[in-house]
Amino acid sequence: GENVEQHPSTLSVQEGDSAVIKCTYSDSASNYFPWYKQELGKRPQLIIDIRSNVGEKKDQRIAVTLNKTAKHFSLHITETQPEDSAVYFCAAPTGGGNKLTFGTGTQLKVEL
Amino acid sequence: NAGVTQTPKFQVLKTGQSMTLQCAQDMNHNSMYWYRQDPGMGLRLIYYSASEGTTDKGEVPNGYNVSRLNKREFSLRLESAAPSQTSVYFCASSDVRGNTEAFFGQGTRLTVV
Numbered sequence: 001g002e003n004v005e006q007h008p009s010t011l012s013v014q015e016g017d018s019a020v021i022k023c024t025y026s027d028s029a030s031n032y033f034p035w036y037k038q039e040l041g042k043r044p045q046l047i048i049d050i051r052s053n054v055g056e057k058k059d060q061r062i063a064v065t066l067n068k069t070a071k072h073f074s075l076h077i078t079e080t081q082p083e084d085s086a087v088y089f090c091a092a093p094t095g096g097g098n099k100l101t102f103g104t105g106t107q108l109k110v111e112l
Numbered sequence: 113n114a115g116v117t118q119t120p121k122f123q124v125l126k127t128g129q130s131m132t133l134q135c136a137q138d139m140n141h142n143s144m145y146w147y148r149q150d151p152g153m154g155l156r157l158i159y160y161s162a163s164e165g166t167t168d169k170g171e172v173p174n175g176y177n178v179s180r181l182n183k184r185e186f187s188l189r190l191e192s193a194a195p196s197q198t199s200v201y202f203c204a205s206s207d208v209r210g211n212t213e214a215f216f217g218q219g220t221r222l223t224v225v
Contacts, residue, residue, distance in 0.1 A: 006154075009152070031211065032210070032211045032212070034213065034214075036214075042218075043202065043216040043217065043218055043219055044155070044202070044216050045216070046213045046214070049213065089154060089155060091210075091214075092210075093209065093210030093211050094210065095168075095210070097209050097210050097211050098143075098160070098162040098168070098209045098210060099145065099157055099160045099162070099168075099170060099209070099210050100145065100157075100204075100206070100210040100214055101157065101171075101210075102147070102154050102155040102156075102157075103154055104152065104153060104154035105152075105154045105155075
């Protein structure tokens with residue numbers, strides 16, 4: 001199969017707390033794992049990505065970890081802020097790398 | 113740079129009508145995609161074009177056709193619209209198939225009544 005499963009579908013955290021979103025993939029040939037953020041009424045935009053030759057990548061308050069053996073990768077957001085509220089999508093290349101398959105999304109709400 | 117441009121932004125169709133969604137990118141990308149987004153369903157791939165001259169079905173191709181007119185343009189056609197095709201449609205492009213960042217258009221909100 002060429003599935004990308006994402007959990008949870010909704011996540012509510014208090015401002016300042018951390019948020020973690022997890023994805024699993026089935027195509028063992030996948031070697032690129034991006035995360036996209038979509039604000040209400042806007043287009044999805046890349047926030048961070050990781051390639052299979054590294055296990056972790058950080059960019060300020062966001063980080064992505066990859067476990068190729070278990071075929072899962074996670075998005076970590078620390079010190080969450082109200083502007084982090086959005087829908088987050090993971091994705092992975094499938095079909096021999098010819099296409100990008102997305103997870104079903106996580107609605108993150110950061111409460112004051 | 114404009115990036116990925118989609119037209120129209122909004123459209124209302126009657127059941128059975130046809131229409132074409134246009135998409136153009138100015139980043140010299142090789143790959144282009146059409147996704148639909150429905151609540152709780154994420155972004156589902158309708159059709160994609162891994163390179164100029166090729167098109168392939170994605171996860172939900174029924175009721176749609178595509179044309180990769182040239183390297184810049186990738187259009188999506190609904191031949192006979194159905195209420196089930198009410199959705200937000202996104203065009204996207206990437207440089208190297210699914211292995212590089214995808215850039216999205218602003219989306220088309222389509223309602224079929």
